[in-house]
Amino acid sequence: MLTEVVIAGAGPNGLMLACELSLAGVHPIVLxxxxxxxxxxxxxxxxxxxxxxxxxxxxxxxxKGDLVPPAPVPAFTFGALPLExxxxxxxxxxxxxxxxxxxxxxxxxxALELGVEIRRGHELTNLSQTPEAVTxxxxxxxxxxxxxARYLVGADGGRSLTRKLAGIDFPGVTTDxxxxxxxxxxxxxxxxxxxxxxxxxxxxxxxxxxxxxRNERGLFVFAAFPGRAPLVxxxxxxxxxxxxxxxGEMRESVRRVLGVDLPLAAPEGDGPHVxxxxxxxxxxxAARFREGRVLLVGDAAHVHSAIGGPGLNLxxxxxxxxxxxxxxxxxxxxPDGLLDSYEAERRPxxxxxxxxxxxxxxxxxxxxxxxALRKLFLELLAKPDNTRHIAALMSGADIRYADGxxxxxxxxxxxxxxxxxxxxDSVRLAELTxxxxxxxxxxxxxxxxxxxxGTDRIQTIAAQPQTxxxxxALLLRPDGYVAWAAEVxxxxxREALRIALARWFGVQAGQARxxxxxxx
Numbered sequence: 239m240l241t242e243v244v245i246a247g248a249g250p251n252g253l254m255l256a257c258e259l260s261l262a263g264v265h266p267i268v269l270x271x272x273x274x275x276x277x278x279x280x281x282x283x284x285x286x287x288x289x290x291x292x293x294x295x296x297x298x299x300x301x302k303g304d305l306v307p308p309a310p311v312p313a314f315t316f317g318a319l320p321l322e323x324x325x326x327x328x329x330x331x332x333x334x335x336x337x338x339x340x341x342x343x344x345x346x347x348x349a350l351e352l353g354v355e356i357r358r359g360h361e362l363t364n365l366s367q368t369p370e371a372v373t374x375x376x377x378x379x380x381x382x383x384x385x386x387a388r389y390l391v392g393a394d395g396g397r398s399l400t401r402k403l404a405g406i407d408f409p410g411v412t413t414d415x416x417x418x419x420x421x422x423x424x425x426x427x428x429x430x431x432x433x434x435x436x437x438x439x440x441x442x443x444x445x446x447x448x449x450x451x452r453n454e455r456g457l458f459v460f461a462a463f464p465g466r467a468p469l470v471x472x473x474x475x476x477x478x479x480x481x482x483x484x485x486g487e488m489r490e491s492v493r494r495v496l497g498v499d500l501p502l503a504a505p506e507g508d509g510p511h512v513x514x515x516x517x518x519x520x521x522x523x524a525a526r527f528r529e530g531r532v533l534l535v536g537d538a539a540h541v542h543s544a545i546g547g548p549g550l551n552l553x554x555x556x557x558x559x560x561x562x563x564x565x566x567x568x569x570x571x572x573p574d575g576l577l578d579s580y581e582a583e584r585r586p587x588x589x590x591x592x593x594x595x596x597x598x599x600x601x602x603x604x605x606x607x608x609x610a611l612r613k614l615f616l617e618l619l620a621k622p623d624n625t626r627h628i629a630a631l632m633s634g635a636d637i638r639y640a641d642g643x644x645x646x647x648x649x650x651x652x653x654x655x656x657x658x659x660x661x662x663d664s665v666r667l668a669e670l671t672x673x674x675x676x677x678x679x680x681x682x683x684x685x686x687x688x689x690x691x692g693t694d695r696i697q698t699i700a701a702q703p704q705t706x707x708x709x710x711a712l713l714l715r716p717d718g719y720v721a722w723a724a725e726v727x728x729x730x731x732r733e734a735l736r737i738a739l740a741r742w743f744g745v746q747a748g749q750a751r752x753x754x755x756x757x758x
Contacts, residue, residue, distance in 0.1 A: 241267055242568050244374050244387040246362045246400045251536035251553040252393035253345035258561025260352035261674035264568050271361035277510050281338040286551030286633040289332035294671040300344050301336050308332050316628050317601030318450035330635035365403045372531040391533045398538035404529040410522025417477045421488040422467040422511040423502040435462055441498045452602045456495035467505035483515040519543055521592050527581040540588040543595040546632055552591050556584050562716035571744040583639045594631050643734050644723040651720050659700035676743055677714040686727050687711045693745050
């Protein structure tokens with residue numbers, strides 16, 4: 239039996255891709271070598287456009303635990319420099335603080351709701367492919383077996399066996415000069431400002447929470463999360479490290495970086511508690527994201543510094559970009575080049591994340607010349623345009639996948655509140671995108687464009703936005719990006735729509751009504 243898609247890896251990226259494929263009508267099998275979901279503490283939240291994307295799939299409210307839509311944060315950090323965002327009228331930076339294990343739990347729940355088959359304790363061990371299929375060799379609890387699939391997607395992390403077996407190079411740089419130490423640690427409550435959550439260190443000063451704090455000796459981070467001991471982290475350069483990490487080693491590292499003793503105690507209880515040392519780091523980008531019928535997403539395609547928290551933003555958006563395109567290919571309606579556009583669109587985004595994380599790493603390094611560079615950056619970040627540029631870079635809001643006759647084409651669709659034609663209640667655009675279908679929004683009084691698209695492949699929505707002004711219609715890809723938009727109803731706009739329908743959704747002239755002028 240030929241399986242449509244096999245996904246190697248049931249982390250956030252593998253599970254999200256499984257959900258996207260299922261929404262599009264494709265039924266994947268997910269292989270995960272671990273018999274149970276890992277309880278090891280890893281990422282502490284989501285940063286960037288992915289927060290709004292999860293809102294557009296109905297997952298944000300599950301993760302946050304309420305129905306309040308996401309809102310941008312007033313401040314963040316770039317290279318341990320303050321990034322003040324409250325003065326921006328179009329602040330693009332969104333954050334959702336939630337542990338990775340909770341993200342995986344919610345995504346697994348959703349995948350199972352959608353009928354995804356998740357095989358835990360089953361590990362990909364080898365693969366081979368022909369022009370028609372890929373053979374996946376699997377080691378499971380009851381022995382080895384093979385799966386025949388139309389496509390295999392590697393979501394199996396930075397050491398991806400899928401990538402290696404597919405023969406895809408992973409060029410980049412490895413550094414071994416920085417030692418990062420992280421632990422859950424209890425601090426005396428009188429040292430934490432109850433109003434701001436900042437850490438007040440005697441004989442040193444105030445350290446804001448959730449921000450990298452850099453001095454000439456190293457890097458320090460303090461972050462207090464609800465329901466668990468605060469997270470303390472340090473970064474030092476050329477400090478020897480050997481043997482298992484201990485809590486005493488964490489205390490000594492904090493003392494070296496801050497230059498004073500900070501009373502820290504190991505948390506009580508079973509945990510799991512973080513106690514981790516990482517030496518060096520990698521910045522690598524796969525030479526290509528596809529080899530025949532094998533594709534890569536997430537850390538299998540790119541690894542980089544975790545500074546600024548871009549990893550899940552980058553990886554999850556890979557899956558949302560790939561899901562509908564791979565489904566279209568499997569279902570036979572994908573126009574030529576659609577699946578190849580996954581790499582064409584997402585690899586440059588990976589390049590930018592590698593670039594900006596390397597830049598941030600340079601800004602936190604020791605040395606008087608770095609201190610001088612930081613002073614210059616502070617001057618630059620005092621200008622709103624520069625702050626907006628950095629915020630867009632960190633969030634991924636600067637992505638533009640394609641050019642078109644309208645400035646919105648290729649960009650993330652703006653959030654809108656709409657009143658559906660024939661309805662009285664208002665609805666957010668994010669509530670209409672949860673099926674992951676292509677959407678044509680028509681805001682004209684007579685639904686000029688919606689009435690002339692005669693295919694079930696595109697869902698048409700006649701509505702009125704609650705704010706006036708252009709556009710009068712827009713065509714939305716399943717990943718939330720604009721494929722076409724119009725400010726007036728004219729021949730050029732109608733022709734641009736016909737082109738967009740064919741380019742992205744394989745809708746040819748015979749599948750759409752003639753886009754002629756309509757009486758208003």
